[in-house]
Amino acid sequence: MDRAAQAVMPERLRVGLLVDTLVGGGAERMSLTFAECFRAMGHDAHVILLRDVVEHDTRGVPVHALSDTARLHALRPLNKLMLARRLRQTVRRIEADGKPFDFFISNAEDMDRISAMARLPTVFIRYRNSLLLFLRAKVGNATGVKRYIRAWRWMRKFRRIYGGRHIVAISKAMERELVQDCGIEPASITTIYNPFDFERIRALAQEPAADLPTQPYILYVARMSGRKDQETLIRAYAEARLPHLLVLLGGTTSAKEEAYRKHIETLIAELGLGGRVLMPGFRANPYPWIRHAALFALSSRSEGLPLVLVEALILGTPVVSTDCPTGPGEILAGDLARFLSPVGDVPALAANLRAALAGYPKIDPALLERFRDDYAINRYLAHFRRITGGRDRATRAPAGSMRSR
Template sequence: MLRIGLLIDSLIGGGAERVVLNFAGGLAKLGHDVHIILVKNEQQHQTSDVPFTIHHLSENGVLAESRWRNKQLLSEKLQATVTRIESDGKKFNFFTSNAEDMDRLSKMAKLDPVFIRYRNSMVKYIETKVGNKTGLKKIIRQFRWIQKFRSIYSNRHIVTVSNALQGELVNQVGVKPKSLTTIYNPFDFDLLRSKAAEPIDPALKPQEPYIIYAAKFENRKRQDLLLKAYAKANISQKLVLIGGTYTASDERWYKQMMELIKELGIEDKVILPGFQNNPYAWVKGADLFVMSSDSEGLPTVLIESLIVGTPVISTNCPTGPSEILIDEFSTFLSPTDDVAGLATNIRKALESYPEITDAYLEKFSINNSLSQYIRHYENQSAGNN
């Protein structure tokens, strides 16, 4: 039995948080001693009934006004939490870091070994930070962010969630990892399908056929692109947008989407049920799942939708969709920021879609993913002896 620590900021609604719970449930079922350690005591997702333990470093992530001092205190709390758990004489075999704050804090706390799940495009993130800067200001800002990422991620164990992220990390950002491999996120097919079979609250359940997108409201998820494509597609199905807001920026984006819905004249066709603890029943009931993001790591929602049998289409954003929708499914990828392309694929997928088989999805199965993580840990341990 291994003792494994899963590090993440919180368990509020999101794909990364669901993946951590998939890890925890799957590893616990295999008989391992699993501990989830949170920066903030915040949780929306339902937790499994299998035995794993959840710890938190703070109530809201703030222990000091100074940003530097706050990180220092949180790293000390992380170190103390690990020491307390290990006081029974059993050490952690390894940790996985599943969020940016924990990537930094685990380094400051000198935890080892930590396998960092590299989840999102660093290049796209830098682009958003550079914004519309030009000339010397652009060069300086790019340089600072690249140096920051190199200082955090170089000489560390990196596990990318898609193959495309490997090249970006090494060739474009210049990170030099201690080890580097790709392991897809784990998905418990039976659990997802059982959740998908649960009833939807009758007060919220759409009475008409619908298509769906489940994502928090933020610019990167591009609900605006989907709304425009949906209006252009002119289909009979309603559009369900599942998701919540967690920051002031998210709230502003949500307000803009409400205004856009009015501008497009589709107020009577868009359903907004907010965050849902069990989105799988909603996805299962949809005629189509549509993802409109500008960037991802390995989009959990696409794989989950396919597992519960719902056809999906997506923007071909970096990274992940092109590794999920391959072969005959690849025709349902459209360029990012392409309203017409997304609208065309909405109509095409509703008319005809390939059969979704477990053989096609096997590379995302929980047993396949977890066995790769354990094997990777064993290989790294053997290399250090």
């Protein structure tokens, strides 16, 4: 570990994890992982949700919701203001015991903005989804002046939300993108990989799962969406002509995702893969599925730092992935880099499926050390000390005060 990662905090800190919900997804699970890790190190961690929707086991972590639906007013600007007020009130209610929050970690785009509107002090924004890819989607097929105006408006919005904020990128590529490609000027920026509790992941992987396939299978764990691009994986699987089953583990959280799921079901039927491709839906504990898989395959078009790739490697499961922006190229390093394929390239992914099942190199434990939870959490604590200059609680303003701007 480097000097920053060895920092020891002289006091018990209070930390807030901000996220939309605790339903599926990487950001949601990671918020709980952060809270659990901080609490395991003796700190006081709370998760604050926009919507009171919880699918995960919170394991004793205090969870506070701002509303049932996150829709307090029909007008969007007023809704944001009302949610910001709820956030400030929630924080003050928790702080009523006399212990102010030391810092917050935002894990969702809405919380990125609302935390600023609520004037919360020392918010670290985890930069986890590519703004450039989001921008391309919003600009769409517009051309000429219309395209320029759309791009300008969105970039102005990005700079207003993220400029002058404390940013923690979850991969080095995302740090470069934010500063160099998007031109954002943060108050501070660093890269800290997500924390993983190796022992808990391995323990959860030992739990029984009654509906595990009895035949060898290839696994992809992801919400059903075009960005996760299950279609490319299915086409690559069909082209590879493997004896294994293909299991797509993941649910839907919107009408758009449900429509994509139906599209995938149609594709499976068209390719004659009925009974060969299984879609069991969402599982709160996917780790037994990952541990028993012959191969984990990720076909995303974009990621931040895909948690499931690291988790599969922790469990000793071979991995192939698209070399999407960003993250897989930083995870699959050394001998594993040859199992990266271009985004959307069906033949290349099919070739990697066959090659990985034919023979996979030994997974070097040293490759995974940078993802250990204590390493990541200590880096956050050291970064907090650098940002605040080592100020103690007596000099920090409570949330919502004028000094917290």
